[in-house]
Amino acid sequence: MSITLADLRAANITRQEEWCPDQKPDLSFRGNELAGESGEACNQIKKLERDRHGWRGSKGSVAQLAEELADTVICADLVAITAGIDLEASVVAKFNATSDANNLRTRLPAQLGSSTQPLIESSIAYVDSDATPEPISAASDDSPQNQSSDARALKAFIDYFIRNYPGPDTVIFDPKWHAPKIFRAALQAIRDAQSINGNLLSNALEMTGCENEEDLIDMANVGRSLMDKIGLYTKAPSLLEDWSPADDPAEIVGDLYNRLEESLACHRQALDEAKTANAIIGQIETIFPNWRAYRDLVDCVDSSLPLVSPHGFRWLDRPITVTGGDYRYDGQLLCSFPKAPGGAVRYIVRDGNGRLFIHNAAQCGLEVSNAN
Numbered sequence: 001m002s003i004t005l006a007d008l009r010a011a012n013i014t015r016q017e018e019w020c021p022d023q024k025p026d027l028s029f030r031g032n033e034l035a036g037e038s039g040e041a042c043n044q045i046k047k048l049e050r051d052r053h054g055w056r057g058s059k060g061s062v063a064q065l066a067e068e069l070a071d072t073v074i075c076a077d078l079v080a081i082t083a084g085i086d087l088e089a090s091v092v093a094k095f096n097a098t099s100d101a102n103n104l105r106t107r108l109p110a111q112l113g114s115s116t117q118p119l120i121e122s123s124i125a126y127v128d129s130d131a132t133p134e135p136i137s138a139a140s141d142d143s144p145q146n147q148s149s150d151a152r153a154l155k156a157f158i159d160y161f162i163r164n165y166p167g168p169d170t171v172i173f174d175p176k177w178h179a180p181k182i183f184r185a186a187l188q189a190i191r192d193a194q195s196i197n198g199n200l201l202s203n204a205l206e207m208t209g210c211e212n213e214e215d216l217i218d219m220a221n222v223g224r225s226l227m228d229k230i231g232l233y234t235k236a237p238s239l240l241e242d243w244s245p246a247d248d249p250a251e252i253v254g255d256l257y258n259r260l261e262e263s264l265a266c267h268r269q270a271l272d273e274a275k276t277a278n279a280i281i282g283q284i285e286t287i288f289p290n291w292r293a294y295r296d297l298v299d300c301v302d303s304s305l306p307l308v309s310p311h312g313f314r315w316l317d318r319p320i321t322v323t324g325g326d327y328r329y330d331g332q333l334l335c336s337f338p339k340a341p342g343g344a345v346r347y348i349v350r351d352g353n354g355r356l357f358i359h360n361a362a363q364c365g366l367e368v369s370n371a372n
Contacts, residue, residue, distance in 0.1 A: 005088035008077050016078075030082045034075040041068035105177070157183045312338040312345075322349055322363055331357075333364065 016024075025033075047060025080087040092108045099106055158179040201213065210216040313335060320333040331349045334356075339346050347364050349357050361367065 005077065005091065008074065009081065009087065012074065012077050012081060016081075025078075025082065027079070027082045030075065030079045034072065034079050037068060037071040037075045041065060041072050044068050154180060154183050316347075320349060320364055322357070322359055323365065324359075324363055 044060040044065040047058060048062070048065065050057050051059050077087050079085075080090070095108045098104075158176060161179040162176070201216075204216055205211070205213075208216060208219055210219060314337070315335050316333045317335075318333050319330065321330050322328065329351050331351045334348045334350055336345050336347050338344070345361060347359050347361070347366070349359055349364065351357065
């Protein structure tokens, strides 16, 4: 299937009405759109070149480049539509002007579609009808070797060109000069394709380890299904979000296994913490059997500690300023306790950073007689 720039123009206009009928993009938008698509095509070229040099980095492909070039052509026509430019006429004029400037014979016709389509269709049909595998050995009407099938086909091909593309105002500027080259290139391409296609299936079976074409198709379907699912889950919040294989989609198996291990490790840690918390709750319930009757566990501990505190231990819980020889800080006086039975009293203070310190009465600004 072939299209002309006029076909593209008609399709772009129709789709634009379908896409956003109530608002028409302006020239600045179309220009930025064209620059973006051109940049993406250049990015694919960069990746292909990087891969060709063997440098590290993400890989591009000719298929992706083809998509970006197609987008670039489409956007170029959208710019022309917005600016009121006849792109087909402009392409013809510019192409032919460049040929003139460089003394080249190749020209484009005034209407691209009307001249190129018959050329393409007739060339393909004629070459397809010639099944002779022998190489072309003649290109002249006078040659005795014209009796060969290829030579006869070439002569007919040249005659067809002279009748239909006499030049110089058609796509073929000089049919006698162009026809042999086009014919030989087309015939060689067909033979190369036949040779490649003959080995393609056997090579694919050998590479994949499949026994027949049906197994190969099944494997391709599985691979396509896998890649579709990867594409689905990498675009949504999931374990695969933003995942991209470096070389081989099969890497996803190892990645998923690693993430499963990480998830299991987190669950194990949470389970251990839950076991520890349950053990602590069990001890609290043993010491404070009525703890559930309190507003919260802290109230229970505050109310119950005097019943279970060691001899001489006192909860104080009030603000205090601690002063030493070379330091001073504000903190919370938590409790006091005897250093030894009948011994001096010491005080536990928590500073603003949550650290705990032990001080004597003088450092806490307390009178020794009131300390207890």
